[in-house]
Amino acid sequence: MTIYFTKDHEWIRVEGDTGTVGITAYAAGQLGDVVYVELPETGAKFSKGDDFAVVESVKAASDVYAPVSGSVVEVNGALADAPETVNAAAEGDAWFVRVKLADRAELSGLMDQAAYEAFCEGL
Amino acid sequence: MADTTTQPLKKTALHALHVEYGGKIVEFAGYDMPVQFPTGVKEEHLWTRSEAGLFDVSHMGPCFLTLNSGTRAEPAAHEEIAALVETLVPSDIKGLKPGQSRLTVLLNADGGILDDLIITRPYAEDRQGMLYIVVNGAMKEQDWGLFEAALAGQATLTRADDRVLFALQGPKAEKVLAAYFPECAGLKFMESRRMYLDGARCMVSRCGYTGEDGFEVLIPAEAGAEFVRLLLDDPCVRPIGLGARDSLRLEAGLCLYGHDLSPEISPVEADLSWVIQKRRREAGDFPGAERILRELKEGPARKRVGIRPLERAPAREGTEIYVDGVPAGIVTSGGFGPSLDAPVAMGYIDAAFAAAGTKIELMVRGKARPAAIASLPFIPARYKR
Known part of the structure; x- marks a missing residue:
């Protein structure tokens, strides 16, 4: 199991050809109090970089981008009733979707934990 | 490409305090302003509704209009200055009682709203012939230009945006402020008085933009920065950013200029017909009166x-x-x-x-x-x- 990160502050935890996707704790901190998360439906297909979800704070709405291409196999329905989980556990319970990866080779373009931490420090 | 025409952002006299309290600073109305503090918008919002929130609104446009002939202890002096301002707004300014404040709107010739503002008649008997006005920060240059043209050499506009203007809002606001200004407890909503804090002349108004009870205080910059620091030491008081200011005013149903109000929108459309008092409706003597009176009669x-x-x-x-x-x-x-x-x-x-x-x-x-x-x-x- 390996976790990867994007410059847009999404994470993807990969097991075999399935990935669990969410936004990072850094992103959640920047957004502030999350009040709504809009998720795609199971079966939806995305290309790497597509906006596939929306996360809204009191003040603003922000797009969430697909870290890799794939199709949605499961969505985290618990976020509908408890969007604040994104602030409490961005990289744990507040996962957004599970996707079936279309092309594992896309993972090589993402950052590992250390690289992402260094990236955030530079912001 | 760098935009070389951008003016450096202005800072209010409370800027150092915003930074010290961990404020996240953004550009607003040409100023560096805190959008939120570390507890976040939601917590700041709820705190203001249950305790007391302190808002820096020094970026706004407080000013005084004063008759060139000077203030005097005569009601006629108030009528004289009010008549000059009534050419721009549809509210009854002449009819303000001493110490009373009123929300109104600046109108264009088509009856569209150029800004919303609060006009106050001084309470002190010897200060008649003066008005205290607070306009929106982003609109102050436009508004002050309109006032200066309307004053037509008979009165003078004095900008007061070099001072500190802050709001203390919430159910604990009176208790906190009355420790320094005992008189403030006697004020009712939309009443103002001149008060002194260690010799510093202040304008204290019972108003605000959150739907809560509270006050706005205009105070000289240096004294203001010290006073705000003192107020923030009170465990009931926390600094509140622009984010919560916006969610509080939205819940309170209050308009934000440039969003809910604009030069195309009339006060009747904006559900602000109540700012047009009877005397002005009967006289129809304000900019855009034709449209506004028609909308009042037929509905917008x-x-x-x-x-x-x-x-x-x-x-x-x-x-x-x-x-x-x-x-x-x-x-x-x-x-x-x-x-x-x-x-x-x-x-x-x-x-x-x-x-x-x-x-x-x-x-x-x-x-x-x-x-x-x-x-x-x-x-x-x-x-x-």
Whole structure:
């Protein structure tokens, strides 16, 4: 199991050809109090970089981008009733979707934990 | 490419305090202003409704208009200065009582709103012939130009935006402020008095923009920075950023200029007909009177309304409103109301659909979402009447 990160502050935890996707704790901190998360439906297909979800704070709405291409196999329905989980556990319970990866080779373009931490420090 | 024409952002006298308290600083109305503090917008919002929130509003446009012949202890002096200002606004300024404040709007020749502002008649008998006015920060250069033209050499405008203007809002505001200004407890909503703090002359007004009881204080910059630091030491008081200021005023059903009000929108459409008192309606002697009096008589074609999305998704500014699949209006302010724990919005809709309870649809990200027209404010105001 390996976790990867994007410059847009999404994470993807990969097991075999399935990935669990969410936004990072850094992103959640920047957004502030999350009040709504809009998720795609199971079966939806995305290309790497597509906006596939929306996360809204009191003040603003922000797009969430697909870290890799794939199709949605499961969505985290618990976020509908408890969007604040994104602030409490961005990289744990507040996962957004599970996707079936279309092309594992896309993972090589993402950052590992250390690289992402260094990236955030530079912001 | 770097934009070389950008002016450096101005800082208020409380800027160092914002930074010290961990404020996240953004550009607003040409100033570096805190949008939120480390506890976040939601917590700041709820704190203001239950304790006391301190807002730096020094970026706004406080000013004084004074007759060139000087202030004097004669009601006629007030009438003289009020007459000059009444050429720009539809409210009864002459009829203000000493120490009374009134919300009004600056109008263009078509009856559109150029800004919303608060005008106060001084209480002191020897200060008649002067008005204290606070306009929006982003509009102050425009507004002050309009005033100067209307004063026509008979009165002088003195800018006061080099001072500190702060608001203390919430149920604990009176208790906190009365320790320094005992007189403030005697004020009612929309009343103002000149008061002194260690010799510093202040203007203390019982008003604000959150729907809560509270005060706005105009105070010289240096004394103001010291005083605000002292107030923030009180465990009831926390600094509040622009984010919560916006969610608080939205829940309170109050308009934000440039969003809910604009040069195309009349006060009748904006549901602000109450700023036009009887004497002015009868006289019809204000800019755009023809349109405004017609709208008062026949009703406006569109109206500002409150909107409650029925699902959890907030509808932001610019969201289109549909009724039975037909475009019927637009959202002008929208977000999330922490006190209601629900999304809230305001917007303009065809008058036929403006009744509270009317079912509408909001197009959010290409999908129609159910919503209903709601009466404003979303939460009852707690002003001290």
